[in-house]
Amino acid sequence: MEVTGLVFRTADVRRPILAGITFDCPPASVVIIIGPTGAGKSTLLRMIAGLARPTAGTIRFDGSAIENWDPDQLGCYVGYLPQDAELMGGTVAEAIAGFDESATDEDVVRAAVLASAHDMIVSLPRGYETEIGRDGSRLSGGQRQRIGLARAFFGKRRLILLDEPNSNLDYEGEEALCDAIRQAKARGATLLVATHRPRLLTVADLILFLRDGAQVAFGVPSEVMPQSMSRPTSVRRVRPAAQGGARP
Secondary structure, eight states: OEEEEEEEOOTTOSSOSEEEEEEEOOTTOEEEEEOSTTSSHHHHHHHHTTSSOOSEEEEEETTEEGGGSOHHHHHHHEEEEOSSOOOOSSBHHHHHHTTOTTOOHHHHHHHHHHTTOHHHHHTSTTGGGOBOOGGGTTSOHHHHHHHHHHHHHSSSOSEEEEESTTTTOOHHHHHHHHHHHHHHHHTTOEEEEEOSSGGGGGGOSEEEEEETTEEEEEEOHHHHHHHHTSSOOSOOOOOGGGGOOOOO
């Protein structure tokens, strides 16, 4: 995936929400996106997911601009978890599979296990056949997030976009999420993860640092993290394990 000169602005805001973002993701890499609130992290992921059009610039998958991809075809290969997991109702299994009629029980359970959601699901009144209500209204915020995460991992995703996936997780949940990210990477998926919490930095191959809609830095953790500490941001500490990763 390549992002070049990406700009996004709205008519009612003078400053662009994103201004000239440029970076590329090597296959099977983990890119952690950091920056303070309002930096543009969520907007960037929405545009890469095809849910918002940039004002200027390009997003390319395998060399082809995103607007040249068939949305249904792209949806088979891109998994997206927004901050507020958006579920369409139906059963838990249908929510994970995105109402894919060809999905098997094994496919659904595999995604749930990867997202550490299986035990939570089987504890529901009817397990995977539990009706979640319109927009997942019968579930708690944490349950919706776990099911949304399973949906993002479902199938043969090649690009997985996660927006604050650990916001409702405890330490054990974060450890399970890190393991899921590693497994997805091992299967060949590329992952972009926006976060305010430092735990996920330990799985980063590359870090994209945004501030006020601008790209401050992009590169391996050992190069980017000192720059992120030069001014106050939401991420304040890094464990030594985050210093690894290969140069792009």
